[in-house]
Amino acid sequence: MIPNASFIGKETRETNQGMFSRFLKSESAAATIILAVLLLGLVFTMVSIVRLEYVPEWKCAAEQDHMYEIWNDFQELKIRIDMLSRLMESSSYPANDFSITVPFRMGKGDIPVFEPSRSDGKLEVNKERCVMIITLYNSTNEVMKFYNFSCGGITCYLQNKQYPDQFFRYENGALILSDGASSVMRQPPIFTIENETIDGSNSNSNSYTVNIRAVQLSGKADSVSSNTITPLELTGLSSNQVYDSSENENTNLKAFNLTIATKYPDAWISYLNETAKNAGLKYDTDYEIEKRDPDCVYFKFIHTDDKNLDRLCINESVIEAALRVGGSSLSSEDFGSQESGEGDDTSESEEDTSENENTMKLNQWYCFETVSGTNVDLSKLKDYDSKSNFLTQKSGKLSDYSSNNAFEHNLNNQLESTFGFNSFTEFESQPNSVTILMVYQCNLNSDPYMTFAGNKLDKTLQKGTGNNWYLYKQDISAASINDPSDLKFYLNIDKKGEGKKYINIDYLAVRPN
Known part of the structure; x- marks a missing residue:
């Protein structure tokens, strides 16, 4: 009989049982982790399906x-x-x-x-x-x-x-x-x-x-x-x-x-x-x-x-x-917070600068800023032949005048436009009169209809031919002009059906006097 054999056998069994118990515990933990991963994968899959299939x-x-x-x-x-x-x-x-x-x-x-x-x-x-x-x-x-x-x-x-x-x-x-x-x-x-x-329903x-x-x-x-x-x-x-x-x-x-x-x-x-x-x-x-x-x-x-x-x-x-x-008198409880794309705070110096920029001075020429009606390119009406001294001339034919950047309009279509200003809010001082000036060449068979600041312009355009350029210039009383927004020039020329009828305008401007 081997001494302590029963004790050794018992110890061996306890050791084996401990190892098996630890193995079972580790296997259970691994299974829990795998199950959690599978569940998370299932959740992510479901969320992805929802986001891809239903959320859009x-x-x-x-x-x-x-x-x-x-x-x-x-x-x-x-x-x-x-x-x-x-x-x-x-x-x-x-x-x-x-x-x-x-x-x-x-x-x-x-x-x-x-x-x-x-x-x-x-x-x-x-x-x-x-x-x-x-x-x-x-x-x-x-x-x-x-x-x-x-x-x-x-x-x-x-x-x-x-x-x-x-x-x-x-x-x-x-x-x-x-x-x-x-x-x-x-x-x-x-x-x-x-x-x-x-005269009744039978009338034509x-x-x-x-x-x-x-x-x-x-x-x-x-x-x-x-x-x-x-x-x-x-x-x-x-x-x-x-x-x-x-x-x-x-x-x-x-x-x-x-x-x-x-x-x-x-x-x-x-x-x-x-x-x-x-x-x-x-x-x-x-x-x-x-x-x-x-x-x-x-x-x-x-x-x-x-x-x-x-x-x-x-x-x-x-x-x-x-x-x-921002500056509304309505409470935030009524409409909630606002996110403005425009700044509300303006310094005093900025306001002064803006005021100067919005003031139209006297005895200076200003080209129009806005136009309605026919699609006129205003940029072509702001430059002129610098070699000419037409700014001090009277209406009539211009000698040796040339232009490569004029607004050209074929009178197969009517020309109807109103020119004005939108950036000026006041005059430097109230003008006594306003002068309108236009450099043009045209071939017309009837007079256009023109008004400025609500006044009908009596002078008509010269119906020239060839490449001759002409100056239209007229003074208008400023009695009905209160601010620069009143400086509106209306030009209406009906479409012409006989021959080649056109008007080209190279420069258009006004001057408060």
Whole structure:
């Protein structure tokens, strides 16, 4: 018998059991880790599937809902402006200007947990040009009067992650939807053509009444980038009747044309064309409509023997639109915090510099800064032949004048434009007169219609031939000129159908004296 054999066997069994127990524990830990890894992999896989398959669709739907919300804000904007226009026409309008605030929900479209980022939006006021010119003609197709309205507008740009980007635009009473390439009018302005048959329904002569309301948004050009609610304040300044042919017993009004300078010509062309057709007008016979240059829409009501323009009524509403970000009197509880893309703090020295830059001095020539109507390149109207001393000459033919950078216009298309200023706010001192000067060459068979600062210019352009350059120069009394915004030059030359008719302009400027 081996001594202590039972003890050795017992110790061996205990050792084996300990090793086996540790092995089982280590195997259990490894299994737990593997299970955890598999579970995490499953979770990540499910999250990835959700993010790839479902989140884009949810994001697209959320951004689409946000687009509908912004569109509802623009509809509210139009309702408020229309309400202010009507209220200003009534006798109950308060003596002090009345203001209304419209909130725009700029940021949304987020998906909690999976996609918390919001769409970014940019709201602009009077950053894009919109100008409407209404020209009145008599029975011999001569210009009687014209009216120019700087309408301005409000634009919202949204940058989405999934849903296609779209632009919303309010201008001159219309709500427009655009994708950047094309545009459609969702809500129309106040432009109506009503047809009433004269002497009963069996008569072949029709009488038409046309109503046009111009909505001018005043206030400084401003913009804000935000992903929260942004307030826009509207203040009604004035609303009045500009023209009514029924109140003029001696009127010889027979036709009119409407020119709109806009970045959304497709929307305006479609709307004006549909309005004319619904009134029973025939294209090319009763009216013309076309897109001139990329950003100009031309509509003309044509005079015919069996059609009469019985009445034309033009109204104007002036509304001040201002972004109230940072300086708004509205509390943060109403609209939340704002993220402005424009700085609100301006030092005193910066304000002084800006004031000097915005002051127009006397006895200096200034080239125009803005133009409406036909697509005129203003840069070509700012230089001239430096060898010529025409600035001190009188109107007439210029000797030895040459130019390689003139604005050229073929009069197969009508030239109708209004030139003006937008950066000057005041004169150095009130001028006694203003001089307008233009260097040109032209081949015309009729006189153009021109006005400056509301005054009809009597002098006509020299109808030269060949390469001769001419100077047009005229002094106008400054009695009706209060600030530089009144310095507007209107030029209208009808299209010519016989031979080569043209006008080239090399230099165009004004001088307050």
